[in-house]
Amino acid sequence: MTSEKPIKSGFVSLIGNANTGKSTLLNSILGEKLTITSSKPQTTRNTIRGIYNDDDAQIVFIDTPGLHQAKHRLGDFMTKSALRTLASVDLILYVVDATNDKDMLDERVLSHLKTLETPAFLVVNKIDKVADMPRLEQYIEKLKARHAFKGVFAVSALQGIHTDLLKDDIKESLPEGPRYYPETMKTDQPEKFLIAERIREKVLDLTQEEIPHSVAVTIESIERDYENPNLLNINATIIVERDSQKGIIIGKGGRMLKMIGTRARKDILQLLDTKIYLEIYVKVIKDWRNKQIHLRDLGYREDE
Ligand SMILES: Nc1nc2c(ncn2[C@@H]2O[C@H](COP(=O)(O)OP(=O)(O)OP(=O)(O)O)[C@@H](O)[C@H]2O)c(=O)[nH]1
Numbered sequence: 001m002t003s004e005k006p007i008k009s010g011f012v013s014l015i016g017n018a019n020t021g022k023s024t025l026l027n028s029i030l031g032e033k034l035t036i037t038s039s040k041p042q043t044t045r046n047t048i049r050g051i052y053n054d055d056d057a058q059i060v061f062i063d064t065p066g067l068h069q070a071k072h073r074l075g076d077f078m079t080k081s082a083l084r085t086l087a088s089v090d091l092i093l094y095v096v097d098a099t100n101d102k103d104m105l106d107e108r109v110l111s112h113l114k115t116l117e118t119p120a121f122l123v124v125n126k127i128d129k130v131a132d133m134p135r136l137e138q139y140i141e142k143l144k145a146r147h148a149f150k151g152v153f154a155v156s157a158l159q160g161i162h163t164d165l166l167k168d169d170i171k172e173s174l175p176e177g178p179r180y181y182p183e184t185m186k187t188d189q190p191e192k193f194l195i196a197e198r199i200r201e202k203v204l205d206l207t208q209e210e211i212p213h214s215v216a217v218t219i220e221s222i223e224r225d226y227e228n229p230n231l232l233n234i235n236a237t238i239i240v241e242r243d244s245q246k247g248i249i250i251g252k253g254g255r256m257l258k259m260i261g262t263r264a265r266k267d268i269l270q271l272l273d274t275k276i277y278l279e280i281y282v283k284v285i286k287d288w289r290n291k292q293i294h295l296r297d298l299g300y301r302e303d304e
């Protein structure tokens with residue numbers, strides 16, 4: 001072994017209600033887009049590790065699905081897997097939306113935090129959108145009275161306000177330890193997952209109402225092109241729950257699917273830094289969100 005100087009390292013879980021900006025915050029601290037984000041609630045469905053490295057620290061962030069009242073087995077899986085991460089991490093970042101009063105004082109989360117020994121930072125996000133600062137300060141006082149947070153931060157994940165400060169304090173709070181992952185590794189997720197998520201993000205951006213929640217994406221194959229080794233051929237499938245949804249995803253004359261494909265291709269090109277050819281199919285699996293067997297096949301596994 002080399003005589004490396006000791007570093008700070010540990011695991012940090014991001015939890016909070018849907019849409020509070022957990023994934024945006026993670027991407028901001030990592031300095032690049034790892035997890036997808038959207039204005040629709042319940043964007044993140046799996047727990048995803050994002051690994052931050054510098055000379056004197058390694059922080060393994062765990063982005064989790066937003067907590068919500070589950071109406072489907074999928075939702076149930078999402079909330080359970082988010083909460084399961086909490087007992088075994090070094091630090092919890094409880095992310096709340098400064099512009100949403102209901103979100104700010106969520107009794108369920110606060111009482112759950114009390115049952116844990118894991119220290120927690122309160123992260124009040126989206127301060128760029130707050131008009132009435134004194135009112136926000138009052139809320140923060142109320143929250144502080146409800147739980148002994150180890151730190152309290154008012155940030156904007158989107159604009160990078162105070163996120164460096166938060167990162168430094170996270171580092172400070174971690175124990176000395178090893179690098180759990182190689183320095184070059186950015187996530188525990190395979191490339192296929194990251195690609196599928198980029199496609200799902202475009203569906204979330206372009207569709208409304210129940211469609212975003214009814215969609216899953218799988219990658220059937222990724223192959224280097226025989227004739228052009230700089231090109232990757234990617235075959236993906238968008239899965240929906242009903243025939244009518246299939247119609248919406250394809251759109252008039254295939255226009256919607258084309259738009260999804262064009263936007264996803266641009267994004268995946270950045271992710272992989274190589275040219276790609278993207279072929280997307282659309283398939284109906286009736287009521288997949290409520291069927292254990294489909295949830296497993298689509299990567300929403302209880303045991304992971
Ligand atoms: N104005 C503002 N918007 C933000 C900020 N952070 C996140 N957002 C927006 O809030 C929305 C939700 O962000 P996400 O990062 O997807 O939220 P999340 O908590 O991961 O959501 P789930 O995965 O559904 O639980 C997106 O439209 C973001 O652009 C912020 O600091 N300021």
Ligand SMILES: [Mg+2]
Pocket residue numbers: 022023024036037043044063064065066
């Ligand atoms: Mg998210």
